[in-house]
Amino acid sequence: MDAIEVFENSIKAYKLTTKNFGNNIDLKRALFLGWYCNLTDPCKFCFMSSQKSKIKNPSIARRRPESMLAEAIIMKRIGWKLEFISGGYDYNTNELNDIIEMIAHIQKSKQYINVGIVDFENLNLDTIEGVVGAIETVNPNLHNELCPQKPIEPTKEMLLKAKDYNLKTGITIILGLGEKEEDIEELLNLIEELNLDRITFYSLNPQKNTIFEGAPSITTIEYMNWVSSVRLNFPKLEIITGTWVDKLTNIGPLVMSGANTITKFPLFSMYGKKEGITVENEIKSTGRELISSFSDIEALQGKKKLNTPQYIDENINISDKNLEILSALENDINKKVDMYVSKTLKRINKN
Numbered sequence: 049m050d051a052i053e054v055f056e057n058s059i060k061a062y063k064l065t066t067k068n069f070g071n072n073i074d075l076k077r078a079l080f081l082g083w084y085c086n087l088t089d090p091c092k093f094c095f096m097s098s099q100k101s102k103i104k105n106p107s108i109a110r111r112r113p114e115s116m117l118a119e120a121i122i123m124k125r126i127g128w129k130l131e132f133i134s135g136g137y138d139y140n141t142n143e144l145n146d147i148i149e150m151i152a153h154i155q156k157s158k159q160y161i162n163v164g165i166v167d168f169e170n171l172n173l174d175t176i177e178g179v180v181g182a183i184e185t186v187n188p189n190l191h192n193e194l195c196p197q198k199p200i201e202p203t204k205e206m207l208l209k210a211k212d213y214n215l216k217t218g219i220t221i222i223l224g225l226g227e228k229e230e231d232i233e234e235l236l237n238l239i240e241e242l243n244l245d246r247i248t249f250y251s252l253n254p255q256k257n258t259i260f261e262g263a264p265s266i267t268t269i270e271y272m273n274w275v276s277s278v279r280l281n282f283p284k285l286e287i288i289t290g291t292w293v294d295k296l297t298n299i300g301p302l303v304m305s306g307a308n309t310i311t312k313f314p315l316f317s318m319y320g321k322k323e324g325i326t327v328e329n330e331i332k333s334t335g336r337e338l339i340s341s342f343s344d345i346e347a348l349q350g351k352k353k354l355n356t357p358q359y360i361d362e363n364i365n366i367s368d369k370n371l372e373i374l375s376a377l378e379n380d381i382n383k384k385v386d387m388y389v390s391k392t393l394k395r396i397n398k399n
């Protein structure tokens with residue numbers, strides 16, 4: 049890798065992004081259905097793999113609907129789109145339909161999902177914008193070793209099939225698993241083969257009790273190399289880049305390399321605090337305009353409406369049964385919203 053070339057490519061990638069997407073950057077967040085994955089041989093980097101032996105009753109590891117729906121309300125208030133609705137391999141299509149319908153209804157917005165291999169025939173596609181396949185790494189040997197029960201081929205088939213249903217498609221890639229620079233070419237080929245609409249990069253956040261515990265991160269310049277290479281080859285692809293609390297200062301360079309969106313934050317523990325404001329400043333320092341908030345208290349409380357062009361209200365038709373459930377849950381959802389907001393405010397005031 050030639051660092052000077054990476055910076056030169058990043059400048060081109062930044063300009064290309066401006067040309068195709070304008071000057072806006074937003075924040076996104078995955079909404080998790082639970083903390084359990086039923087794969088018997090889970091992916092070796094995954095937080096859920098480290099929890100599996102501790103979870104005796106998987107149903108307890110599922111989130112309650114009011115908690116997910118409250119989170120969906122707050123995300124809309126602060127202008128964060130849900131990157132996707134995600135969970136381990138543990139949900140049947142009826143369960144998915146119910147929760148996706150309710151979230152889409154509450155947000156007035158169709159959703160991306162990242163829930164393993166999808167049963168298109170039985171999924172309520174009226175509430176789905178797109179489907180994400182968790183590819184994780186394009187290096188075949190690494191993939192076989194790290195994701196023994198999640199082969200790439202069925203995911204590719206699913207993403208190709210999604211296009212037949214007029215759904216958008218995306219993949220997730222984790223950097224820092226041991227991939228090589230040469231693998232970038234493999235990724236470019238995959239994006240082209242699948243005609244993807246978006247890609248999400250994450251920088252591995254090494255989890256305790258996995259083989260990656262204590263592993264170093266990839267460098268910011270390596271990360272820029274992957275992102276700018278994708279941008280230069282796919283000017284119109286949505287590029288989402290994930291970071292973590294210990295890597296906030298790579299946000300500016302990632303935006304400079306062609307990212308459209310930043311993701312992967314412990315939202316409620318950072319909002320309004322120096323970490324959240326650092327994210328905002330990192331983005332603003334690139335000359336981009338941030339159209340989500342990581343610090344606006346009135347927006348968090350629902351007292352002020354942000355200008356959020358990323359949320360265009362859509363007509364979402366859901367079953368009468370789920371409308372009734374939403375109505376029955378209204379008080380519980382509101383209580384949860386208040387709880388999330390007050391906990392966040394307490395954390396801010398502690399500083």
Ligand code: SF4
Nearest residue numbers: 085090091094096136
């Ligand atoms: S399939 Fe997803 S949730 Fe399950 S172990 Fe692999 S990465 Fe984790």
